[in-house]
Every structure is written in C-alpha cells, then in structure tokens.
Amino acid sequence: MTLILALDFGGTKLAAATVNLGSREWLRYERRLSPVNADANTDLEIMRSLVHSLLQDTKPAAIGVSFGGPVDATTGCVRLSHHVAGWENLPLKQLLEQEFGVQAYVDNDANIAALGEHRFGAGQGYDSLFYITISTGVGGGWILNNQPWRGSVGMAGEIGHIVVDPNGPVCLCGKRGCVERLASGPYMAQNARELLTRERKIGTILRDLVGDNLDLITGQLVSQAAASGDDLAQEVLQKSAWALGVGIGNVANLVNPQLFILGGSVTKAGNRWWEVLSQVARETALPEVDLKIVPAALGDDAPLWGAVALTQVRR
Amino acid sequence: MTLILALDFGGTKLAAATVNLGSREWLRYERRLSPVNADANTDLEIMRSLVHSLLQDTKPAAIGVSFGGPVDATTGCVRLSHHVAGWENLPLKQLLEQEFGVQAYVDNDANIAALGEHRFGAGQGYDSLFYITISTGVGGGWILNNQPWRGSVGMAGEIGHIVVDPNGPVCLCGKRGCVERLASGPYMAQNARELLTRERKIGTILRDLVGDNLDLITGQLVSQAAASGDDLAQEVLQKSAWALGVGIGNVANLVNPQLFILGGSVTKAGNRWWEVLSQVARETALPEVDLKIVPAALGDDAPLWGAVALTQVRR
Numbered sequence: 001m002t003l004i005l006a007l008d009f010g011g012t013k014l015a016a017a018t019v020n021l022g023s024r025e026w027l028r029y030e031r032r033l034s035p036v037n038a039d040a041n042t043d044l045e046i047m048r049s050l051v052h053s054l055l056q057d058t059k060p061a062a063i064g065v066s067f068g069g070p071v072d073a074t075t076g077c078v079r080l081s082h083h084v085a086g087w088e089n090l091p092l093k094q095l096l097e098q099e100f101g102v103q104a105y106v107d108n109d110a111n112i113a114a115l116g117e118h119r120f121g122a123g124q125g126y127d128s129l130f131y132i133t134i135s136t137g138v139g140g141g142w143i144l145n146n147q148p149w150r151g152s153v154g155m156a157g158e159i160g161h162i163v164v165d166p167n168g169p170v171c172l173c174g175k176r177g178c179v180e181r182l183a184s185g186p187y188m189a190q191n192a193r194e195l196l197t198r199e200r201k202i203g204t205i206l207r208d209l210v211g212d213n214l215d216l217i218t219g220q221l222v223s224q225a226a227a228s229g230d231d232l233a234q235e236v237l238q239k240s241a242w243a244l245g246v247g248i249g250n251v252a253n254l255v256n257p258q259l260f261i262l263g264g265s266v267t268k269a270g271n272r273w274w275e276v277l278s279q280v281a282r283e284t285a286l287p288e289v290d291l292k293i294v295p296a297a298l299g300d301d302a303p304l305w306g307a308v309a310l311t312q313v314r315r
Numbered sequence: 316m317t318l319i320l321a322l323d324f325g326g327t328k329l330a331a332a333t334v335n336l337g338s339r340e341w342l343r344y345e346r347r348l349s350p351v352n353a354d355a356n357t358d359l360e361i362m363r364s365l366v367h368s369l370l371q372d373t374k375p376a377a378i379g380v381s382f383g384g385p386v387d388a389t390t391g392c393v394r395l396s397h398h399v400a401g402w403e404n405l406p407l408k409q410l411l412e413q414e415f416g417v418q419a420y421v422d423n424d425a426n427i428a429a430l431g432e433h434r435f436g437a438g439q440g441y442d443s444l445f446y447i448t449i450s451t452g453v454g455g456g457w458i459l460n461n462q463p464w465r466g467s468v469g470m471a472g473e474i475g476h477i478v479v480d481p482n483g484p485v486c487l488c489g490k491r492g493c494v495e496r497l498a499s500g501p502y503m504a505q506n507a508r509e510l511l512t513r514e515r516k517i518g519t520i521l522r523d524l525v526g527d528n529l530d531l532i533t534g535q536l537v538s539q540a541a542a543s544g545d546d547l548a549q550e551v552l553q554k555s556a557w558a559l560g561v562g563i564g565n566v567a568n569l570v571n572p573q574l575f576i577l578g579g580s581v582t583k584a585g586n587r588w589w590e591v592l593s594q595v596a597r598e599t600a601l602p603e604v605d606l607k608i609v610p611a612a613l614g615d616d617a618p619l620w621g622a623v624a625l626t627q628v629r630r
Contacts, residue, residue, distance in 0.1 A: 128466075142570075150571075152443060152573040152605055154571075155571040155601065155605075156569065158568040158569065158571075162569060164481070165481055166561070175598070175599065246481070253470070253477050254455075254474060254566060255464070256468060256469075290470075
C-alpha cells in the first residue's frame with residue numbers, strides 16, 4: 001500500500017486527507033474553515049494539526065498540495081495569496097519535506113483541478129484538455145500530451161485575462177473587457193448593481209431579492225433572478241456566457257484541445273448560461289475545429305484529488 | 316552521410332533540395348514557379364522532375380514536405396489547397412513513399428516554419444515557442460516541450476481567427492474582428508481602399524502611389540505610404556499591429572511560451588508596426604507573463620529547412 005497525503009490550502013478553508021494509491025475512497029479526511037484574519041502561519045498551524053491527527057504514527061509516501069494562489073510549481077514555492085497575508089515567497093514544498101521527510105509537490109488550484117479532472121474526473125481518457133474555473137475569478141489549467149502544461153514562467157492558463165471586448169469595462173488588471181471582468185461572479189454582481197443604479201425601472205425581480213439593498217447582490221442572486229425571468233439579470237448573465245464563449249472559441253482555434261471542462265460556482269448559473277456559451281464558442285471556433293465542453297465531475301474534494309494526482313505526474 | 320530530401324509545395328512556387336544531415340548547406344537545390352492554372356497533378360509532375368534531377372541515382376534516407384494548406388500530419392494526407400485545385404484529400408505521404416521507397420513526412424507550412432525556426436533559426440535553444448506568419452493570411456505553429464503541438468484535429472495555431480474586436484469588420488470566416496481580418500496584407504489593402512473611397516481628402520500619398528487606381532493598393536504599398544507619412548496608411552497599419560498585439564498578448568496569457576517568432580511579408584512593414592504590436596502585446600499580457608517577440612531568422616528557404624527538421628521529429 002502506498003499512502004498519499006493530500007492538502008488543500010483553499011483561501012477560506014483548509015482540508016487534508018489520506019488515501020491508498022489506487023483507491024477512490026479517502027482513508028481519513030479532515031477539514032476546517034480558515035479563521036477570519038488568518039495569516040500564513042495560522043493556516044500552516046491548523047494544517048499541521050489536521051495532518052498529525054490524520055497520520056498518527058503512519059508515514060505517507062508523498063505529499064500533494066493544492067494552493068489557492070500563484071505557485072512556482074518547479075520549486076514548490078508559493079508566490080502569494082490574494083486572500084491570506086504572509087504567504088509571499090513561502091517555500092511550502094521545502095517546509096513540508098523537512099517536516100515529514102518525504103517528497104512534496106505543490107501547484108496552484110487551477111492546475112491541480114485540471115490534473116484531478118484528467119486523472120479522476122470528466123477528463124479521464126483524454127490526452128489534452130483545458131480546465132476553466134469560473135467563480136470569484138476566472139482561471140484555467142492545461143493538460144497537453146497527458147501532462148500539465150504550465151508555461152515558461154508558470155503563467156499559462158490565464159483565460160480570465162484575455163481580452164474579448166476592447167471597449168468593455170475596466171478589469172482589476174487594468175485592461176478593458178477581459179473574460180474575468182465580464183464572466184466572474186463578483187463582476188456579474190457589480191455589473192447588475194451599476195445597471196440597477198442607472199435605471200430604476202428594470203430588474204425588479206433582482207431588486208426584490210435583495211430588498212432594494214444593492215450591496216447584497218451576488219453572482220448567485222443574478223443567476224437566480226435570471227431564472228425567474230428578470231430581464232436585467234438575464235442580460236448580465238448573457239454577457240458572462242458570451243465572454244466565456246468567445247474565450248473558449250479563441251482557445252480552441254489556438255490550441256485545439258480535445259476537451260474543455262468547466263468548474264466553479266458560476267457554472268451552476270443554469271441551462272441558458274451553458275447554451276449561450278456553447279453556441280458562442282461554436283461560432284467563434286473555426287468550423288474544422290472540434291469542440292467539446294463539459295461540466296467538471298469532481299465536487300468539493302476536487303483540489304484534494306488533484307493533489308493526489310500531482311504526486312503521480314511523470315517528472 | 317544521411318541524405319535528406321526536402322520539398323516545398325508553396326501555392327505559387329515549388330522547391331526541392333537535398334542536404335546531408337547536420338550540414339547547413341544545400342547539396343543540390345531546384346526551384347520553379349507553379350504555372351498559372353496549375354492543379355495538383357501539374358504541381359506533382361513538376362516536383363517529380365525537380366526531384367529526379369536532384370537525386371539522379373542517389374536515394375534519400377527520408378523525405379520532408381512543407382505544404383501550403385491544411386494537412387493531416389498524422390496520415391500525411393493533404394486536406395485541400397486554397398490556391399491550387401485538385402489537392403482535396405490527396406494522400407501525399409503515401410504517394411511519395413510508394414514512389415521513392417522511403418519514409419515521408421508532410422505538414423502544413425506554419426507548423427513547418429515553427430519547426431524550422433526552432434531547429435535552425437530564431438528559436439534555437441528554446442523549449443516552447445509560437446511562430447506566427449503574417450502575410451496573405453495569418454497563421455501559426457507551436458513548439459511545446461521541444462515538439463510540434465498540432466492539437467486534437469491538427470487545427471492548433473489558428474491565431475488568424477481569434478476575435479480581438481467583436482465590433483470589427485467581417486472576416487472571410489464569417490466572424491467580426493479576427494486578427495487576420497485586421498492584420499493581413501490583403502485585408503490592410505482592402506481597409507485602405509474602403510477608407511479612401513469614403514473620404515476623398517485623406518491618404519494622398521497612398522493615392523499617388525497607385526495613380527488614384529485603388530485596385531492597385533497592396534499591403535506593401537500601405538506600409539510604404541505609412542513610412543512616407545501618409546495619415547490613412549498609418550491608421551491602417553496601426554490597426555494591423557494593434558490586432559496582432561492583442562492576439563499575441565492573449566496567447567501569452569493562455570499558453571505562456573518562451574518565445575514568439577514573427578515571419579511573413581507584413582513583418583517588413585517597418586519599425587512603427589513592430590513598436591505598436593510589441594507595446595500592445597505587453598499591455599495585454601499580465602505583468603507576470605514574460606514576453607519575447609523576435610523576427611524569423613530563416614529566409615525564403617524556411618519551408619525547406621523546416622521540412623528537413625520534420626524528418627527528425629521524435630515520434
């Protein structure tokens with residue numbers, strides 16, 4: 001039996017699990033919310049206690065780690081976390097290897113999710129795929145020739161920051177009309193808020209959902225209002241699906257992977273969102289380009305399963 | 316000595332050469348223009364006579380072929396030529412193997428150029444690169460992990476048909492604002508023609524260059540007029556460079572290759588074109604993404620050198 005330890009530093013939650021290689025059942029599993037005002041040290045301390053509780057007197061053969069932020073996968077060094085302070089240039093791989101005396105592998109959550117879906121989820125049996133998460137942000141991870149593709153400086157997969165509308169609204173990154181600026185949950189909420197502020201007589205369903213307190217609008221409520229027939233919410237959701245569809249069509253023309261896998265909270269926005277993005281992607285891709293888009297198959301444990309897969313990547 | 320035979324079916328020209336593997340000097344070299352109204356059979360007949368004249372009583376160890384149009388590189392079957400009739404589904408690899416009794420390898424000119432630049436040109440020493448040709452059309456070819464990447468159905472690299480301006484003019488492919496629609500030579504000429512027709516008092520330098528016969532405008536003349544200070548030509552050229560810059564920046568965010576290599580006639584449009592595209596690409600790529608853009612190093616014989624490289628690809 002080869003025991004694998006999988007860790008997930010998720011920004012707002014921390015999870016750890018052990019599995020015997022080849023099994024699809026966790027041997028042991030622990031999960032905690034990251035405390036408000038956590039920093040890297042408190043998160044590491046919590047994770048340490050989870051791991052010791054899981055392992056007791058066993059020793060894993062390898063450790064796989066999913067981290068919710070940019071990572072140098074070669075050195076296993078975290079670049080930073082956008083959610084939690086104190087992670088800047090933290091050598092997570094080295095730290096874990098010293099503490100547990102076994103090989104550790106660290107990668108960011110989008111690459112990890114691509115790996116997990118490829119090995120255990122919707123991407124099984126495909127040689128090449130692009131995994132896209134559409135949630136608080138929009139990111140992606142590649143599998144090409146059955147291996148992760150991370151790019152020259154580990155920055156591949158940033159579909160959230162390709163420009164699809166040069167006259168669109170300004171994104172956090174400074175450019176106009178990025179996929180993320182139009183398709184992510186928080187930006188959908190912002191777009192709805194702005195439209196409701198400008199025009200008082202539209203979006204009554206969405207407005208009612210938040211008792212006219214526009215600050216309470218979320219991406220999820222936009223989807224909910226759209227499903228109930230709210231015109232303004234439907235317009236915002238349509239724009240999200242359009243942006244993602246153009247992005248996917250462009251990726252298909254550029255790299256032509258066998259499969260696109262979509263995960264993240266926004267993918268629960270309903271059938272109409274899926275229909276629009278599929279249609280726009282098909283129109284954007286050249287007719288000769290094959291295009292297959294499916295939802296992610298792994299649920300909340302996706303980062304942990306991806307972390308297991310990471311320990312098995314050929315190097 | 317390992318003798319390699321390299322063939323280039325270029326649409327308007329045909330070339331063949333032999334080289335001893337490892338040498339950078341052609342042993343023998345022959346070249347002909349493809350006759351007007353040529354079809355696949357006449358081109359094949361001319362190529363056959365070139366080859367027999369080159370080889371005489373020697374026999375090559377392998378044949379590499381660059382074809383100016385879509386090819387299934389796995390089967391070596393030509394899909395079609397956009398310039399010459401009769402190439403539909405022609406099994407070129409099989410045909411050459413039967414005739415010469417050695418392994419033959421066939422790929423399209425953009426993939427071949429990427430290979431040639433990687434092995435013999437501006438891409439030597441890089442693990443990953445994207446080659447872009449900007450000429451009559453706009454196409455591209457990938458090297459990832461030191462190997463060609465062609466995509467699921469061989470359609471990877473189509474940067475010409477990613478959308479950069481959804482409100483832009485309609486492309487031959489049916490979409491609006493494709494890179495090719497804004498950046499290619501013939502489309503630059505068309506854009507200039509339309510602007511000159513609409514407004515009589517601008518573009519006087521360009522107008523003078525063609526003696527007011529707008530049908531004579533070419534991409535090259537647009538570049539020439541822009542260099543001489545023509546306002547309208549500069550605007551058209553700027554839009555070409557902008558579209559390509561957005562395309563390159565998007566590719567950098569998505570795949571993050573070490574190097575971009577630009578070839579084709581439009582790359583001779585002058586310093587201003589290069590400056591604008593480099594700046595726009597830099598603004599479009601995320602700050603963390605490294606970006607290196609260089610001109611192609613191989614000249615007119617690029618397809619032949621790429622064909623030599625193709626015979627040496629690990630399979």
